[in-house]
Amino acid sequence: MSKDLQDILYSEIPLTRAIGIEVKEYTGDSLTLCAPIENNLNHKCTAFGGSLYSVAVLSGWGLVYMLLRQHDSAGHIVIHESNTKFLRPVSSTIMAKCAFDSREQTDRFMRTYQRKGKARIQLQSHVYSDTDIGVMFTGSYVVHT
Amino acid sequence: MSKDLQDILYSEIPLTRAIGIEVKEYTGDSLTLCAPIENNLNHKCTAFGGSLYSVAVLSGWGLVYMLLRQHDSAGHIVIHESNTKFLRPVSSTIMAKCAFDSREQTDRFMRTYQRKGKARIQLQSHVYSDTDIGVMFTGSYVVHT
Numbered sequence: 001m002s003k004d005l006q007d008i009l010y011s012e013i014p015l016t017r018a019i020g021i022e023v024k025e026y027t028g029d030s031l032t033l034c035a036p037i038e039n040n041l042n043h044k045c046t047a048f049g050g051s052l053y054s055v056a057v058l059s060g061w062g063l064v065y066m067l068l069r070q071h072d073s074a075g076h077i078v079i080h081e082s083n084t085k086f087l088r089p090v091s092s093t094i095m096a097k098c099a100f101d102s103r104e105q106t107d108r109f110m111r112t113y114q115r116k117g118k119a120r121i122q123l124q125s126h127v128y129s130d131t132d133i134g135v136m137f138t139g140s141y142v143v144h145t
Numbered sequence: 146m147s148k149d150l151q152d153i154l155y156s157e158i159p160l161t162r163a164i165g166i167e168v169k170e171y172t173g174d175s176l177t178l179c180a181p182i183e184n185n186l187n188h189k190c191t192a193f194g195g196s197l198y199s200v201a202v203l204s205g206w207g208l209v210y211m212l213l214r215q216h217d218s219a220g221h222i223v224i225h226e227s228n229t230k231f232l233r234p235v236s237s238t239i240m241a242k243c244a245f246d247s248r249e250q251t252d253r254f255m256r257t258y259q260r261k262g263k264a265r266i267q268l269q270s271h272v273y274s275d276t277d278i279g280v281m282f283t284g285s286y287v288v289h290t
Contacts, residue, residue: 008188012186012187012188013186013187013188013193013195014184014186015163015164015184015185015193015195015196018160018163019160019195039159039160040160041157041158041159042157042158043153043157043158044221044223048158048160048199049199049202049223049224049227050158050160050164050195050196050198050199050202050203051160051195051199053195053198053199053202054193054194054195054196054198054199057194057195057198058195076189078189078194078231078234079194079231080230080231081228081229081230081231082194082228082229083226083227083228083229084226084227084228084229085225085226086223086224086225086226089223
């Protein structure tokens with residue numbers, strides 16, 4: 001399933017190839033994406049903010065995509081609003097991990113989506129600078145049929 | 146000066162080439178960047194959120210860069226925090242315009258930077274979907290020597 005997600009990112013969002021995004025790990029509760037620093041350098045030889053944002057927003061997007069698939073469901077997933085805090089520069093592989101808050105969160109989200117054909121979910125992604133958190137990203141995603 | 150900014154974006158942030166960012170207009174008070182939709186499509190054939198973010202964050206970054214140059218100054222400009230509201234899909238050329246709030250804002254910012262060697266400025270960028278606003282971006286940028 002992770003391989004499918006990677007294929008979808010590359011075919012449907014071509015810029016992910018330039019960024020070099022790869023699916024690193026999917027556990028059912030979390031999704032980790034990574035990208036090489038070389039493709040994403042800025043003027044300070046650390047990761048460009050737009051690249052960090054892209055990997056973070058897609059970690060949430062991908063996690064919702066996988067959740068829908070697990071429920072034999074599908075839909076249009078769009079980012080509605082986000083807040084991004086850049087805590088420290090990222091100077092090695094970009095690694096973004098998005099995890100659901102709880103089982104209750106996903107159950108509530110899926111119930112609403114199945115009933116109304118539209119639902120919203122707020123997710124946090126962390127982008128790591130080695131073992132420290134480099135970026136804290138909060139995204140509100142809307143899914144509709 | 147606009148040509149210099151474009152050269153700097155391409156040489157120092159290579160992903161801007163893949164996005165296809167171009168400096169459209171610099172007035173002294175505002176900077177408009179654009180990028181072709183073709184390079185930045187998502188799964189819905191509208192602009193990918195990471196691309197919209199990149200063009201928006203660089204419109205603010207570039208505006209601060211030009212302000213420093215106008216004052217024969219320089220510094221490291223980094224994004225510290227941002228909030229991004231996606232109001233409607235962008236399905237034609239991505240066009241991001243960032244403008245200073247007022248002359249007082251830039252005067253205060255430059256005074257602080259010249260006195261302390263570090264200053265912060267909050268800027269709004271709008272990304273247009275034809276004539277409507279597609280994305281509202283607020284970025285807090287830190288400049289240091």
